[in-house]
Amino acid sequence: MSSACFLIAWMLAPAAPAELPLFEHEPFDRITLNAANDGAILEVEPLELPQRRLPENPKPADTLRVRLLSRPGVEYEVPWQAIEKVELFEQMVLSAAERLVADGELEEAYDYFAFLQQNYDKLPGLAEAMETYLYEEAKAAHRAGRFDLALAMLRETYSRNPQREGLDKAMGLATSKLVDDYAERHDYAAIRTLIANLAEWFPGHEVASRWEARLKGQAEKLLQEARSAVAQQRYGEASRLCRNVAAVWPDLPGAKDLAEEVHGQYPRVVVAVFGHAAPEDWSVLQPDADGSRETAQAGNMEVSQPRPSSLVDWTARRAARLSYRTLMELVAPGTDGGQYMCPLGRFAAEELGRRLVFELRPNMAWSSGPETLTGYDVSRRLLWLAERSSPGRQPFWADLLAGVNVVAVYRTEVELRRVHMRPERLLQTIVPPMTWPGPPAPLPANGPYRQASREDDEAVFTANERYHAREIGQPAEIAEQVLEPARAVAKLRAGAIDVIDRVVPWMLPELREEASRDGAVLDVKPYAFPLVHCLVPSPHGGLVSRRSFRRALVYGIDRERILARLAADRATPGCEVADGPFPRGYARDPEVVARPYEPQLAAALANVARRELVALAALDGPQPPDAGAGDAPTGAEDAPPANGNEAKAKAGDSPKDAAAAPLVLAHPANPIANAACSLIQRHLAVVGIVVAPRPLSSAEFAGAERGRFPEGVDLLYVELATWEPVADAARLFGPGGLCSHGSGYVQLGLRRLADAADWPAARAALNTIHRAVHDEVSVIPLWQLTEHFAYRRELQGLTTEPVTLYQNVEDWRPVFRFASP
Numbered sequence: 001m002s003s004a005c006f007l008i009a010w011m012l013a014p015a016a017p018a019e020l021p022l023f024e025h026e027p028f029d030r031i032t033l034n035a036a037n038d039g040a041i042l043e044v045e046p047l048e049l050p051q052r053r054l055p056e057n058p059k060p061a062d063t064l065r066v067r068l069l070s071r072p073g074v075e076y077e078v079p080w081q082a083i084e085k086v087e088l089f090e091q092m093v094l095s096a097a098e099r100l101v102a103d104g105e106l107e108e109a110y111d112y113f114a115f116l117q118q119n120y121d122k123l124p125g126l127a128e129a130m131e132t133y134l135y136e137e138a139k140a141a142h143r144a145g146r147f148d149l150a151l152a153m154l155r156e157t158y159s160r161n162p163q164r165e166g167l168d169k170a171m172g173l174a175t176s177k178l179v180d181d182y183a184e185r186h187d188y189a190a191i192r193t194l195i196a197n198l199a200e201w202f203p204g205h206e207v208a209s210r211w212e213a214r215l216k217g218q219a220e221k222l223l224q225e226a227r228s229a230v231a232q233q234r235y236g237e238a239s240r241l242c243r244n245v246a247a248v249w250p251d252l253p254g255a256k257d258l259a260e261e262v263h264g265q266y267p268r269v270v271v272a273v274f275g276h277a278a279p280e281d282w283s284v285l286q287p288d289a290d291g292s293r294e295t296a297q298a299g300n301m302e303v304s305q306p307r308p309s310s311l312v313d314w315t316a317r318r319a320a321r322l323s324y325r326t327l328m329e330l331v332a333p334g335t336d337g338g339q340y341m342c343p344l345g346r347f348a349a350e351e352l353g354r355r356l357v358f359e360l361r362p363n364m365a366w367s368s369g370p371e372t373l374t375g376y377d378v379s380r381r382l383l384w385l386a387e388r389s390s391p392g393r394q395p396f397w398a399d400l401l402a403g404v405n406v407v408a409v410y411r412t413e414v415e416l417r418r419v420h421m422r423p424e425r426l427l428q429t430i431v432p433p434m435t436w437p438g439p440p441a442p443l444p445a446n447g448p449y450r451q452a453s454r455e456d457d458e459a460v461f462t463a464n465e466r467y468h469a470r471e472i473g474q475p476a477e478i479a480e481q482v483l484e485p486a487r488a489v490a491k492l493r494a495g496a497i498d499v500i501d502r503v504v505p506w507m508l509p510e511l512r513e514e515a516s517r518d519g520a521v522l523d524v525k526p527y528a529f530p531l532v533h534c535l536v537p538s539p540h541g542g543l544v545s546r547r548s549f550r551r552a553l554v555y556g557i558d559r560e561r562i563l564a565r566l567a568a569d570r571a572t573p574g575c576e577v578a579d580g581p582f583p584r585g586y587a588r589d590p591e592v593v594a595r596p597y598e599p600q601l602a603a604a605l606a607n608v609a610r611r612e613l614v615a616l617a618a619l620d621g622p623q624p625p626d627a628g629a630g631d632a633p634t635g636a637e638d639a640p641p642a643n644g645n646e647a648k649a650k651a652g653d654s655p656k657d658a659a660a661a662p663l664v665l666a667h668p669a670n671p672i673a674n675a676a677c678s679l680i681q682r683h684l685a686v687v688g689i690v691v692a693p694r695p696l697s698s699a700e701f702a703g704a705e706r707g708r709f710p711e712g713v714d715l716l717y718v719e720l721a722t723w724e725p726v727a728d729a730a731r732l733f734g735p736g737g738l739c740s741h742g743s744g745y746v747q748l749g750l751r752r753l754a755d756a757a758d759w760p761a762a763r764a765a766l767n768t769i770h771r772a773v774h775d776e777v778s779v780i781p782l783w784q785l786t787e788h789f790a791y792r793r794e795l796q797g798l799t800t801e802p803v804t805l806y807q808n809v810e811d812w813r814p815v816f817r818f819a820s821p
Contacts, residue, residue, distance in 0.1 A: 021108070023093045023115040028069055030092060031078065032085040039084065043069050046089060052120075054086055090120040094129060101133050106140055109133055131160050138170065147177040158201060171198060172207040179211055185487075188215065188248045189494045219249035226258060235266030236452075236462065236477050243270075246818055247496055256818045263816040269475045269795065270497040271805070272488035274670040276459045276480065277306075277319035277698055306443070309428035311731060311738065312718045313701050314531075314670070318501060320430075321806040322461055322478065323445040325469075327358070327378065327431055328424040330723065330803050333528055336586055336759055337724050338803075340424035343469070344373065344431075345410070347424070356414040356423060364468040366444035371433045373446070375412035379404040381431045382414060396730040397426045399754060419757045425727035448810050449478055457482050471810045478809070485671055492522060492790060495817060499798075500790040501805050504671050505567040505575075511790055521794070527787045528801040530574040530583050531719040533676065535665075535780035536704075538714050539741035542613075543663065549609030550777035553715075554595045556602030556687040562679045563783045566672065574786035580770045581732060581739075581779050586759075587725030589767040592774045594781070603687040662692040666710055667717035669695035676782070677717055691715065707736040715780075723803075726762050729753060729769055739779060745772035792817075 031042040044066040046052075058064075060081035067075055087095075097112035113133055116126055138153035151174040158167060175198045182190045191211065199208040226241035242259035245252060307313060308320035309330075320326075325343040332339040341347070345360040364373040384390050386398035400423070402415040416423065432443055444450075448470065449461035461478040463470070481497065485504045489511065491497045503511060503524065511524045535553065537544035544550060559577045567575045576584070579594040665680065667673040677693040684691055691714075700710050701718075709716070718738070722728040730753065733739050733746050749769035756762040773779060789805055791798060797811040 021111065022096050023112055027089040029089055030087040031064075031066065031083055032087075033078075033082055034084040037082050042066065042078075045069060045072060047086070049088075052088060052090070054088070090116065090123050093120075094123060094125060097133070098129050101129075101136055104136075104140075106133070106137050110137075127160065131157055131164065134160070135164070135167075135170075138174070142170075142174060142177075147174050147181070150174045151178060162201070168202045168205065171201065172205055176207045179207075186247075187490065191215065192249070215249045216252065219245050219252045219255070222248065223252060223255055223258065226262070230258070230262060235262055236268065236460070238262045239266050239268040239477070240479075243496065247494065250818060259818050260816050263814075266476045267473070267814045268477045268479065269499065269812060269814050270479045270481060271499045271501055272483040272491065272497050273315070273318070273480045273501045275315055275482055275698070276454060277313070277315040306430060307702065307705075308430065309425070309721075310702075310705060311721050311728060312668075312705050313698050314502065314668070314719065315698055316702070317721065317804050318806065319480075321804050322447060322449050322809065323451065323464075324430045324443075324447045326428045327381070328427040330425070330428065331807065332801075332803070333723075337422050337726060338425070338529075340422075349423075353419040353423075354416050356416065356427075358412045358414075360410040360412075361468060362410055364446070365466045366433050366446050367450045367464045367466055368444045369433055369435060371435060373431060373433075374409050375406040376409075377431050377434060378412045379406050380434070381429060382412075382427075385429065393736075394426060394731075395735045396727070396754065400426070418755070421726045421756065421759060421762050422724050423727075425724040448474065452477075469810055473813055474810050475812055475814055478806075489790075492792065495521075495792065498792050498795045498814065499805070502670075502672075503788045503790050504675075505572075505785060505788075506565070506675075508572065508788055509568050515790075521792055522790060523793055524788050524790045525798070526572075526574075526801055527789065528803045529721065529723040530784045530786045531721060532578050532581055532583055532784050533717070533719050533782040534578070534581055535680075535782065536716040536718055536739055537778075537780070538716070539709055540711075542714055543606075543609055544714050546609035546612055547777060548605045548612065550780060551595075552602045552605035552609060552687070552689065553684070553780050554602075554777060555598045555605065556689060557680055557683050557780075557782070558597040558599075559594070559783055560597065562676065562683065565679060566676060566783075567785060572786050574784060576784050578781035578784045580773055580781050581720055582722050582725045582729075582766070582770065583784055585725070586763050587722075587729070587766040587770060589770045589774075592770055599687050602689075606687060606689055662690040663714040664712055665691040665693045665715045665717060666696045666700075666713040667693060668701065668719065669697065672785075673717055673719070680717075705738050707738070707740050709738075725766055726753065726756075729766060733769065733773075733778070741778075743772060743776045743778060745776065746778060748772075 027046050028043050029045070029047050031044060033040040033042070045068075047064070047066065058080040061079065063077040063079050064083065064086075065075055065077055067073075093112055093116055097109050097116070100106070100109035100112065110133075113126075113130055116123060117130070120126065134153045134157045138150045138157065141147070141150035141153060151171065154167065154171045154174060157164060158171070161167075175194050179191050179194055182188075182194070192215070195208040195211045198205050199212075202208075222241050222245045226238045226245065229235070229238035229241060238258075239262050242255070242262050245255045246259065250256070306320035306324050307316040308324060308326050310316040321329075327342065327344060328340050328347065329343055330338045331341050342358065344364060345358060347359075348357045349355070350357055358375070358378055360373055360375060360378070362372070365371070366373075382397075382401065382404050385392060385394045386401045387393060388398070400416050400418070400420055402417045405413045405415070407413055420426075430443070430446070436443060445464050446467070448464055448467050450464050451459060452462045453460045459480045461480070463474065463476050480501075483491065483497075485507060488497065488500050489507060492500055508524065511522065514520060515523045537550055544553075563575065563577060574584070577594045579592050580588060582588055665677055667677045674693075674695070681691050681693055694713070696710060696713075696716075704710055704716060716738075720732070722732060730750055731737055734750055746769055749765050749772055752768060753762060753765035756765050774781075794815040794817045796813045796815060797808065799808045799811075802808065
């Protein structure tokens with residue numbers, strides 16, 4: 001085709017669309033003609049060139065065959081003498097990427113370079129342009145304070161061109177900034193890795209040398225302090241110092257030998273926890289009539305004591321087993337309920353379950369005092385639990401107990417009025433010595449350890465030399481450190497701690513995958529029983545006193561979705577949406593189905609409840625007394641209270657005014673509850689229910705568990721350990737329990753449960769309670785979670801599925817290890 005015809009065809013050719021980034025266009029090449037052809041620009045289909053390379057010195061008379069984008073079916077010939085410039089598509093994309101880098105548009109440039117690397121990785125000039133881009137990206141990240149990203153970009157630059165000018169200075173600056181950050185967090189393993197990498201890339205680098213000298217000096221000082229502690233036989237302090245040396249600079253000469261010597265003298269285990277069970281948090285104090293927090297006494301038997309079988313306090317259950325052994329202990333799940341043992345001797349049920357016999361081991365002493373445990377101590381404790389005036393009275397046990405006889409110094413026989421399916425659960429109580437004066441004197445330990453010190457971030461427990469079941473080789477010290485989850489996992493990997501007491505569920509898949517690798521040093525195991533997470537409504541009235549509002553809460557929380565956020569691995573057995581306060585098993589009616597997520601229904605029910613409350617507040621005359629969170633068997637709706645937290649709606653208020661004040665949602669101060677309550681807050685806001693989360697201390701939860709619901713709280717988030725429903729139903733819904741304001745139907749079920757003489761009758765009564773709680777929404781069920789702990793495999797002897805972490809702490813055997821540099 002002639003040149004004239006070609007120019008006519010070119011005039012008809014449309015330009016490529018401008019709205020898309022260049023690399024997203026269909027590939028095309030661009031030809032710029034010379035001045036004789038008016039500098040016309042032709043956009044053509046990709047030229048067919050060997051290896052997409054232009055000839056270096058084409059002959060002027062030769063022609064280039066092209067197809068215009070507008071006429072792909074027609075081939076034209078363009079003489080090389082008419083061509084000023086040819087730009088291949090990939091070269092144009094590269095030029096555009098370089099312009100973006102020069103203009104600081106680095107995010108946009110990234111897509112261009114990604115396209116070129118995927119499709120034209122051999123393009124001349126691409127490697128150099130990528131190097132410049134990475135360096136500019138590193139500079140931008142450094143200016144933004146993202147030093148980890150800056151160092152990553154510089155490392156990639158180094159891999160492409162180690163000789164780039166100024167690279168050593170830039171990498172040193174980024175490394176220094178990161179090291180400063182890790183030093184504040186005492187993450188010495190990360191510091192050592194960073195400076196080792198820098199020294200490998202640039203031997204003798206000033207930043208690496210300076211930090212190496214600093215860490216070695218710090219470790220040497222710690223090592224000298226450890227040697228001094230060993231010389232003075234302060235092995236606990238020496239053990240901590242040796243661990244610090246290993247964390248700072250483990251390759252220090254002499255450090256490993258000293259650490260091994262200390263370990264042989266004083267094996268120590270460090271456990272990461274969410275929080276401590278402080279002595280005051282272990283106590284359940286009965287207020288005097290004037291409301292003061294004086295400890296009530298009953299014949300020298302104090303209600304102030306650890307709570308080994310707490311229904312709601314994880315820390316209390318964990319810490320109690322470390323220092324105390326109870327009369328009966330839950331040790332494993334069973335076919336019907338749990339399996340129990342008497343750690344203080346032998347237990348037997350005689351006379352078809354109407355008589356309980358305890359044969360105590362002789363010469364069992366407490367950690368202080370001259371006394372040893374006898375049958376008289378046991379009898380006094382059991383009678384105290386049943387005495388009407390006792391502040392620690394257990395109504396269910398009081399109704400069950402007929403009498404106690406001490407037939408020998410170490411033999412106690414307990415007569416029951418009727419058979420109970422699991423009396424062992426009711427007897428998870430600590431037997432104090434007869435001469436214990438009570439608080440402020442600490443309750444002497446009768447378990448393997450006693451608390452030696454307590455700080456905000458660490459509690460130390462040392463071995464109880466007088467413990468009757470002490471084992472040779474057990475840890476001499478258990479140190480509990482309060483750590484947030486990510487930090488705990490990092491320290492576990494580094495060997496700075498040995499165990500994580502409770503793994504947050506969203507980190508479980510990562511740790512499981514790590515534990516499954518060949519040669520893994522970590523392992524993850526489940527606990528024997530799950531926890532059932534629920535919301536407990538206040539007995540003091542307000543919106544939560546309305547059944548319709550409690551149902552609105554159930555329908556307004558997308559429990560499936562929240563559970564999926566919390567438990568990333570839904571395949572974990574035991575993780576499911578709950579339909580009641582009991583874990584899956586013999587206490588759940590199979591006909592009860594969890595309510596679905598229905599936000600429209602939730603919003604409607606919430607408005608109904610607000611209008612009901614406003615109407616009741618507008619009535620003349622005295623208000624009816626509080627009926628609690630449920631009804632009498634007649635089915636009449638709950639009434640607002642006359643005391644406590646008054647109804648939030650006043651006469652004349654609109655439903656909007658009634659909801660103006662947020663509902664206070666109290667929860668344990670742990671990461672799982674924090675995350676769950678934050679998600680619940682968001683979900684309820686969608687349906688117009690405003691809640692304000694508030695963490696509570698263990699002491700406040702102790703009061704709630706004894707029936708003293710926290711003032712100013714509308715909803716209480718609890719993690720229920722209702723592992724033995726045949727006994728725990730009464731502790732939860734009975735007099736003085738956390739939900740003692742349940743409906744008449746619930747109380748009827750409790751009476752039937754108390755009269756049950758066999759398992760079929762007990763299951764039927766529990767099914768009645770389950771249905772009543774579901775119908776009345778006495779509690780708002782959320783989900784059931786299986787808890788896990790993680791540990792380093794050098795710590796041997798841990799139970800595979802313990803009830804609590806320290807269930808067999810006497811069998812723990814920490815094997816010596818010393819972190820490598």
